[in-house]
Amino acid sequence: MSFSKVPEKNDYVNQHHCVAIESDWLVPIESPPIHGGWLVVERGRVAFVGNELPTKFTSIPKVRLADTAILPGLVNSHCHLEFSDLIEPIPVGSSFPSWIRSVIDRRKSIDVDSLRLAEARQAALSKGIVESYVAGVRWVVDMTTQPWSSGWIDSAVDDLSTATPSVLGGMPQPQIVVQPCFELIDISQTRCEQTFGFAKSQCAGANSNSRGRGGLAPHATYTASPRLTQRCVNTSDQEQRLVSMHLAESVEEMEWISTHSGPFSELLSPILGEDYFKSLGSVEQHLKFLSQAWRALIVHGNYLSVRDLAILSQHAASMALVHCPRTHGYFGHAHETSTRYPLAERMLAGVRHLLGTDSRASNPDLNLWSEAQAVRANHPGIASQQILRMVTTDAAKFLAIDDRYGDLSVGGPANLTAIQCLTCPNVGSSYGELYDAILSTKTRACPLESLLVA
């Protein structure tokens, strides 16, 4: 069998609707890695994965990718694409609420007129979508606020072809899916009705190839009451919608919830409605409602108690905790014995973990692969295969999208992620060493089709 390192006759390749790719490693993650295996992509879908190329494919165009491992597509479980135009994170300031104040002030500085805000928002979303795609992310769960338009997402994804021109015949067109979770806030009755009305109207809209099923996002314990969370959970349960909520992120949040005082007081007091304090609830109350959702992403959860974590582990099929490693480091959160997030301990206790980038307001970029690499660097006790699951197969399974994403098997769309600059371990070495090498700091992630341009 013969193949060339790059296709010699591009016309010939493009005439075909399929291509056979030989890679150093094919890494489905849930089954053993394949060394020097073949991946056949036909009309955008995976037609074969295995060691030996079947004879029926021997006459199709072939490409060899050196120093590369092909993985299921990356899934970013938490992001705020609206801040993707920031060049650098917003300074932390004296406390977590002072950072939120700076975020709100920045939003207000753009909001000189609604047209400018809409333009700026669309541009930021578009920038975030391109940045995520280029870093190999194939699915992103986004916390979405107004202004927002489904058409902005569709056109930003359509425009991705300019980031990856003329992919080889057979490969899918550049693709990423944004799953919006519409933010809900009830610090006052007006905000409650406004945000719920927006979420309801957007969820009623049809999905598209570039947009996943709309979800609901009661914002946080200090901006959403348990009653609002329950309302979201009822909808989630009836309509099988994702719920995503920030919970127990900072010490200031915990202080505000338990004593109604501290740095959050200054931020929230001027904007609270009459009934706010009556409807304020504990983290545990929110979690008990969230445990009844179809699927609930609990974002950050840095300061969850042992009782709270027990709720998560008891409902691991429908509740996942999203850890955002570099954002955690940015705020310098401290835990009982160290500043390191207690990931291994919580995983051992049965809490399902996924990974997210959060936004550029607290992270230098939207590179999910860097988050996975950060976990490997900071948590040597956690197997690299387990870390890879958090950003691929397990995330896809949890979000119930594994029939299309986060999977490397025959039948699914070839929206896959390539890991480059891999110094491949010997064939005889253990798979553990391979997973470690894949997650080393020297590798980078990209969409597979970006390596297969005509």
Ligand SMILES: [Zn+2]
């Ligand atoms: Zn967030």
